[in-house]
Every structure is written in structure tokens, then in C-alpha cells.
Amino acid sequence: MSVGGISLQRAASPLHDNPTFRRLDLVDPYLLVATLLLMAYGLVITYSTSYEDLAAGDPIQFIVRGAIFTALGIVTMLAVAYFDYAWFGTFAPVFYLLTIGLLALVLVIGHNVLGGQRWITVAGQKFQVSEFAKIFMIVVLAKYFADRQGRMASPLVLGGALLLLAPAFALVYRQPDLGTSLVFVGIFFGMAYLAGARPWQLASLVAAGLAGFPLIWGILQGYQKARLTAFLDPYADPQGAGWNIIQSLIAIGSGQATGKGLTAGTQSPLGYLPIAESDFVFAGLAEDLGFVGAVILFALFAVLLIATLRIGFRARDPFGTLVAAGVFSMLAFQLVVNIGMAMSLMPVTGIPLPFISHGGSSLLSICMALGLLQSISMRRDASRLR
Numbered sequence: 001m002s003v004g005g006i007s008l009q010r011a012a013s014p015l016h017d018n019p020t021f022r023r024l025d026l027v028d029p030y031l032l033v034a035t036l037l038l039m040a041y042g043l044v045i046t047y048s049t050s051y052e053d054l055a056a057g058d059p060i061q062f063i064v065r066g067a068i069f070t071a072l073g074i075v076t077m078l079a080v081a082y083f084d085y086a087w088f089g090t091f092a093p094v095f096y097l098l099t100i101g102l103l104a105l106v107l108v109i110g111h112n113v114l115g116g117q118r119w120i121t122v123a124g125q126k127f128q129v130s131e132f133a134k135i136f137m138i139v140v141l142a143k144y145f146a147d148r149q150g151r152m153a154s155p156l157v158l159g160g161a162l163l164l165l166a167p168a169f170a171l172v173y174r175q176p177d178l179g180t181s182l183v184f185v186g187i188f189f190g191m192a193y194l195a196g197a198r199p200w201q202l203a204s205l206v207a208a209g210l211a212g213f214p215l216i217w218g219i220l221q222g223y224q225k226a227r228l229t230a231f232l233d234p235y236a237d238p239q240g241a242g243w244n245i246i247q248s249l250i251a252i253g254s255g256q257a258t259g260k261g262l263t264a265g266t267q268s269p270l271g272y273l274p275i276a277e278s279d280f281v282f283a284g285l286a287e288d289l290g291f292v293g294a295v296i297l298f299a300l301f302a303v304l305l306i307a308t309l310r311i312g313f314r315a316r317d318p319f320g321t322l323v324a325a326g327v328f329s330m331l332a333f334q335l336v337v338n339i340g341m342a343m344s345l346m347p348v349t350g351i352p353l354p355f356i357s358h359g360g361s362s363l364l365s366i367c368m369a370l371g372l373l374q375s376i377s378m379r380r381d382a383s384r385l386r
Contacts, residue, residue, distance in 0.1 A: 031374065045281060099132075103133055104171060110175070131364075152198075248343075266287075301354075311376050331366075
């Protein structure tokens with residue numbers, strides 16, 4: 001396989017992997033430092049936005065819950081990194097069946113919160129299965145594409161990948177969760193491109209989607225249609241569909257250069273900025289920390305994303321490269337869409353901002369993905385480990 005001019009050899013069997021402490025010098029330091037700093041940044045913003053949101057309750061419970069999930073996330077990342085990532089490729093069919101089964105189970109026994117049936121309870125804690133489904137589908141698609149190198153020019157290969165993705169997409173959309181289902185689409189396009197799909201093939205898929213948009217529009221629910229169109233002119237319905245976007249823009253603008261200060265924001269306490277600790281967390285961040293706080297966030301994500309690409313292009317095999325491509329596509333898509341909707345550049349779809357939006361399932365799934373990346377990095381040069 002050749003990706004960007006870099007030849008990658010096939011991975012050794014995971015059964016031959018013998019993890020040792022010698023691999024610690026192959027941990028990617030840029031990815032690790034960016035991850036820890038984003039986790040800390042997320043805790044600070046969680047405290048500030050929950051303190052300002054009078055309807056959220058005691059802010060201490062949010063920071064304690066966030067700290068617990070941060071610790072669990074670090075443990076998850078370390079545990080996943082310990083194992084050879086090739087194991088995940090070996091058991092990709094199991095992950096696929098598990099993903100479809102759990103997503104179907106959510107529709108049967110899941111909890112309905114704010115009109116969405118997306119959570120199941122495990123040991124007294126609610127988990128959003130679709131967050132983990134994104135990681136499992138990255139593994140499944142990476143294995144699928146890696147096993148078909150040299151045949152990416154065939155429309156049947158892309159068609160097969162779409163057939164694999166379709167059940168997960170449909171089940172998540174059925175919850176309903178349009179935002180997460182669109183993340184699957186972003187992951188697919190990013191991975192297919194790096195796997196070797198021709199640009200004209202991907203453009204053809206986009207054209208087909210646009211051609212079928214009237215049909216898609218017909219099956220969308222009323223509130224979804226309102227969200228998708230409100231960003232074009234939020235002031236057309238300032239008390240309805242455009243309310244969230246308008247208040248978000250006011251919060252971002254009022255932060256100016258350095259912000260009003262942590263816990264000093266006014267949009268949430270006055271009851272204007274909705275869901276400030278999750279969907280519109282960027283607006284709360286910009287109000288509290290201003291342009292400077294936003295630049296710090298962008299810089300940390302830039303380091304994280306560049307490190308992700310670096311790990312992918314240094315991977316020992318196509319599977320590792322494609323896993324990194326999937327993680328990059330997922331994080332970049334969520335970053336762009338979440339911030340874009342807060343700034344009225346994208347439709348409001350309810351996609352969380354990685355690390356910053358309050359949510360245990362989102363953080364744990366991202367840490368699982370970053371653990372996979374560290375596993376790829378730690379095993380990029382097998383000759384150093386013998």
C-alpha cells in the first residue's frame with residue numbers, strides 16, 4: 001500500500017506482540033500532552049459554564065463527575081494503548097455485531113431524555129452508545145479498507161463500505177440523533193479518501209446525496225428542518241428556531257478579546273444561552289475567556305490533529321494508518337461543526353465539542369480512540385522492540 005508516497009508494511013500478528021516498558025519511549029508526546037491539556041481545559045470550562053447555568057444545579061457535582069470521567073478516560077487510554085492495535089482489526093467483525101446490537105438495544109430499553117432515546121444505564125450510570133459506536137465503526141471500516149488495498153478504484157468496494165455503515169447510521173438517526181449520524185458520514189469520507197478512493201468517486205457520492213436531498217428532506221422531522229435552515233437567517237424566527245443561534249452569537253461577541261472571566265458570564269444566568277455546558281459550550285467559553293481562550297483551544301486541537309496525522313503516516317501497516325485517518329476525521333468533523341453552529345456557520349445538529357462539552361460517554365470514547373493512536377505509535381517500529 002502507498003499512502004501519500006509512504007510505503008507501509010503489513011502488521012505482525014497480534015499474537016506475537018509482547019508489550020514491554022521499552023515501548024514507553026515510543027509514546028507520542030505531542031498527542032499525550034495535547035490530550036491532558038484539553039482534558040484540563042474541559043474541566044475548567046465545565047465548572048465555569050455549570051456555575052453560570054442556574055438551572056444546572058450545584059456546579060460542584062459537574063466538576064466532580066467530570067473529574068471522575070477524566071480519570072476513567074486516562075485509564076481507558078492507557079489500557080487500550082497497552083494492547084497491540086492489530087487485535088482490534090482481528091476482532092472487527094465482533095465489534096461490528098456488538099455495535100449494531102447495542103444500537104438496536106438502545107431503541108428498545110434506552111432512556112428518553114429531551115426527546116432523544118440515546119442512553120442505556122450500566123451500574124447506575126447513563127452511557128450514550130452512539131459515542132462508542134463511532135470508534136467501533138472506525139475500526140470496522142479501517143479493517144475493511146485495509147483488506148482491499150489495490151481495489152479501491154472499484155465502485156463495489158466503496159459500495160460495500162456504505163452497506164457496512166448504513167445500519168449504524170440508520171439506528172443512530174432513529175434515536176433520533178442527526179448530529180452523530182452525520183459524524184459517521186464524515187468518518188467515511190475521510191477514511192475512504194486516505195484509503196485510496198478517487199476524488200471523482202467521492203464527488204459522485206456527494207452529488208448523489210444532493211440529488212436525493214428532496215427525499216431526505218421529506219423524512220426529516222419538523223424541528224430538524226428548522227434547525228438546518230435557521231443558521232441561514234436566524235433573525236427570521238428570533239423567538240423560535242433562531243433563538244439559540246442568536247444568543248450564542250451574543251455570548252461570543254460579548255467575550256471580546258479576553259472575556260468576562262471564569263464564572264462571570266451573563267448569558268446563561270439570565271436564561272438566554274441554552275445547554276451552555278454541551279451543545280453551545282464554545283459560546284460559553286468565548287464569553288468567559290474571549291478571543292484568547294478560543295485561540296488557546298484552537299492551538300491545542302491543532303497539535304492534537306497534527307499528532308494524529310503524524311502517527312497515521314508513521315504506522316507500520318495500512319490498518320493503523322486508516323484508524324488514525326478515522327480518528328482524525330471524527331475529531332475534525334466534530335470540532336468544525338460544533339464551533340460552526342455556535343457561530344451560525346453550520347446548522348445546529350447537537351454535536352459535542354470533544355473534551356470541552358460535558359459528557360462522560362463522549363470523553364471515554366475519545367480516550368479509547370486516542371489509546372488506539374498511542375498503540376499505533378508505540379508499535380510503529382517493531383525492530384526497536386526485540
